[in-house]
Amino acid sequence: MKSIAISANGISASIGNRLILQGIDLQLPTGRWTSIVGPNGAGKSTLLKVLAGLLPRATVQGEVLLLGRPLAQIPARERARQLAWLGQNEGSADDLTSYDVAMLGRLPHQAWLAPPGAADHAAVEQALRTTQAWDWRHRPLSQLSGGERQRVLLARALAVQAQVLLMDEPLANLDPPHQTDWLHTMRALIDAGGTVVSVLHEVSLALQADDMVVMAGGRVLHQGACDAPATHAALEQVFDHRIHVRHLDGMWMALPSLQRKKNQ
Numbered sequence: 001m002k003s004i005a006i007s008a009n010g011i012s013a014s015i016g017n018r019l020i021l022q023g024i025d026l027q028l029p030t031g032r033w034t035s036i037v038g039p040n041g042a043g044k045s046t047l048l049k050v051l052a053g054l055l056p057r058a059t060v061q062g063e064v065l066l067l068g069r070p071l072a073q074i075p076a077r078e079r080a081r082q083l084a085w086l087g088q089n090e091g092s093a094d095d096l097t098s099y100d101v102a103m104l105g106r107l108p109h110q111a112w113l114a115p116p117g118a119a120d121h122a123a124v125e126q127a128l129r130t131t132q133a134w135d136w137r138h139r140p141l142s143q144l145s146g147g148e149r150q151r152v153l154l155a156r157a158l159a160v161q162a163q164v165l166l167m168d169e170p171l172a173n174l175d176p177p178h179q180t181d182w183l184h185t186m187r188a189l190i191d192a193g194g195t196v197v198s199v200l201h202e203v204s205l206a207l208q209a210d211d212m213v214v215m216a217g218g219r220v221l222h223q224g225a226c227d228a229p230a231t232h233a234a235l236e237q238v239f240d241h242r243i244h245v246r247h248l249d250g251m252w253m254a255l256p257s258l259q260r261k262k263n264q
């Protein structure tokens, strides 16, 4: 039987008096990479926040289980060791050096007010080297370009060495070579037994995951393998047939549909 990293049962979520997510049931298996896609405003980021336990409890109905335990009952430090998070447009302490920002990912592993130990320094170095941010480890975050900054924040998430990694738009500002590096990093995490869930707008890159969740209007329309015809049909449908999924060079890719709409 597949073990489940995250299970979401009967999730609904509201912000103010607006219902943003409704009737969501999801089982995300361990050791796999799931990408969440859908049009703007579909509820992808909100769902990811619910899975990470980041929305106020009063706004969410239903239950999320992390590695078989109710998320809400896992003590915060333990949860932070098991689940790493990279948010969209994340603020961080801009005055800190890149090294110190990545070290924030080790906080859940450190005793209260204790200095970082050898394992913490090793994890930070490995993470910064993985995202090729090691060379600017002494520079403050505020002096980095958007893509450089994103690679430091990704290193912070990797430094946690959590079993489950949730990422919202991790490729924001990354140039193509670093997007490719990111794909390899995700594959290495999966090969080592980790679980990755990422919200992605780049549909072709999202198709390189193992599984895909397709959302629209605050609901999950489809969950399936990235190489399954039913997943490709759901993708084309949710994007109003403005993209086509094609097999090119051994990969599934989403190409823009350049035919004009009939009444244009």
Ligand SMILES: Nc1ncnc2c1ncn2[C@@H]1O[C@H](COP(=O)(O)OP(=O)(O)OP(=O)(O)O)[C@@H](O)[C@H]1O
Pocket (backbone or CB within 6 Å): 015, 016, 018, 020, 038, 039, 040, 041, 042, 043, 044, 045, 046, 047
């Ligand atoms: N703080 C908020 N207050 C009111 N409405 C919100 C708030 N945050 C999100 N929403 C609304 O909830 C809906 C879902 O937003 P969400 O950010 O989850 O969508 P998304 O699929 O991630 O979108 P995008 O692809 O544009 O990033 C949107 O209609 C958005 O306007």
